[in-house]
Amino acid sequence: MSEQPLIYLDNAATSFPKPDSVYTAMDAYHRNSGVPVGRGAYRKSIELQSSIDQCRKLAAKLLGAARPEEIAFTFNGTDSLNTIIHGVLKPGDHVITSDVEHNSVLRTLQTLKDRWGLETTIVPADQSGLVEPQAFQNAIRKNTRLIILNHASNVTGTIQPVNDVGDIARNAGALFLVDAAQSAGHLPLNVAETPIDFLACPGHKGLLGPLGTGLVYIRSDLVDQVQSLRQGGTGTRSEEETQPVSMPEKFESGNHNAPGLIGLRAALEYVLEQGVAQFRQHEQQLTAQLLEGLQQLPGFLLPGPGAAEDRVGVVSLVSQFAEPQVLASILDENFGIQIRAGLHCAPRIHACIGSKEAGGTLRFSPGPFTTVQQIETAVAAMQELAQSFAG
Incomplete structure (x- = not known):
């Protein structure tokens, strides 16, 4: 294989x-x-x-x-x-x-x-x-x-x-x-x-x-x-x-x-x-796709603005099940998805958004060369992961 x-x-x-x-x-x-x-x-x-x-x-x-x-x-x-x-x-x-x-x-x-x-x-x-x-x-x-x-x-x-x-x-x-x-x-x-x-x-x-x-x-x-x-x-x-x-x-x-x-x-x-405008349009499309696919995951919180136009292409999740580093390792090893986990060198904001006690967030950040299909794969992986933890 x-x-x-x-x-x-x-x-x-x-x-x-x-x-x-x-x-x-x-x-x-x-x-x-x-x-x-x-x-x-x-x-x-x-x-x-x-x-x-x-x-x-x-x-x-x-x-x-x-x-x-x-x-x-x-x-x-x-x-x-x-x-x-x-x-x-x-x-x-x-x-x-x-x-x-x-x-x-x-x-x-x-x-x-x-x-x-x-x-x-x-x-x-x-x-x-x-x-x-x-x-x-x-x-x-x-x-x-x-x-x-x-x-x-x-x-x-x-x-x-x-x-x-x-x-x-x-x-x-x-x-x-x-x-x-x-x-x-x-x-x-x-x-x-x-x-x-x-x-x-x-x-x-x-x-x-x-x-x-x-x-x-x-x-x-x-x-x-x-x-x-x-x-x-x-x-x-x-x-x-x-x-x-x-x-x-x-x-x-x-x-x-x-x-x-x-x-x-x-x-x-x-x-x-x-053109930055073209990059921005692509980024908003992928961000909206992430927000829609991740917002209803059981056992996860999705802090930040609800609308893609109010953020750049950064979407974080807070887990009630496991530390973000553990989840990032699972995504990498089992699904081939590379994302960042933890405090992201910005420690104070986590007290504001409710992720401090959870050890930070699981962060997804697409780029200009990220595709819609890759976001679909990432969302599906998170849905499978959430269901496995929820039992």
């Missing part, structure tokens, strides 16, 4: 598969070039620099940035968030964030709280994982420096009211950082026309690029308010001992992940060619 084909439904962790053009571009770089970015005047180096410049332009276009220089490359979404949080905050500052945040935000803030007494307020989320903008307004203090909000939850998929919260930040004279780990490439974004000062995202999720890539958007008039997280060689102004102050060199010390950015360029070309 032939081995059952695997069904990958963990795109909220990292997208898979990638567009074929990503594999081709990265392979061609490794085999035919291999040179560093911005470190040579020979032809191969100049060609690579041109390709990286094009990657930056594509990223700016996708995010709606006013100019490519507002985009700095990082190594992942966590690196992007750390760039802003460590770069902006100083002793005496106050930060407002929420229960829906990832540990990339929560642990970074806690580190600064322990290190020099950063003041923080964490606003609650409701049972669907949604925050209330008024809670941010109520938390504003005279020393509020930064507001941070996850655009879409990696546990419930809930889409947050980032524009409303951004307006609150701007009216209060605070800066606004959006964690777009689950929304970039999934939802239309236009940072130039919205009250977003900084945006952080990885390149390997909705942007369909390789691991080890990330982006941070920094509004051009705010560059001098963000200190560089690392210092070193940039390939520019090498005669000076001080770190460059202009974008993007200020935040791009050290050798770039050249093969990763070559792959990211190919991925961004693919995303822009296909």
Whole structure:
């Protein structure tokens, strides 16, 4: 009997598969070039620099940035968030964030709280994982420096009211950082026309690029308010001992992940060619299919918004029978379905949605290459699993 084909439904962790053009571009770089970015005047180096410049332009276009220089490359979404949080905050500052945040935000803030007494307020989320903008307004203090909000939850998929919260930040004279780990490439974004000062995202999720890539958007008039997280060689102004102050060199010390950015360029070309709107339509169809098939499972709760249009392609289940890791192992071993289980590095939201005592959730996250048939197979597997536990 032939081995059952695997069904990958963990795109909220990292997208898979990638567009074929990503594999081709990265392979061609490794085999035919291999040179560093911005470190040579020979032809191969100049060609690579041109390709990286094009990657930056594509990223700016996708995010709606006013100019490519507002985009700095990082190594992942966590690196992007750390760039802003460590770069902006100083002793005496106050930060407002929420229960829906990832540990990339929560642990970074806690580190600064322990290190020099950063003041923080964490606003609650409701049972669907949604925050209330008024809670941010109520938390504003005279020393509020930064507001941070996850655009879409990696546990419930809930889409947050980032524009409303951004307006609150701007009216209060605070800066606004959006964690777009689950929304970039999934939802239309236009940072130039919205009250977003900084945006952080990885390149390997909705942007369909390789691991080890990330982006941070920094509004051009705010560059001098963000200190560089690392210092070193940039390939520019090498005669000076001080770190460059202009974008993007200020935040791009050290050798770039050249093969990763070559792959990211190919991925961004693919995303822009296909269109985020098309990806969103496909994602909503699959999410609605998951919600319909999983909502009546005996012994399982389905937290988060009931409508697919109110979430990105993330659907979580809470089991009354077994820990989510056990269920994920059963799905993998018996049905060839690969999904994520546990707290998903976002511990606080589980108290809000009722999954804390259960050890987290069983998370399904389809991607652009997921098919309707694969979702049907996953739903059928969950129905069989639920019936076996229910007896």
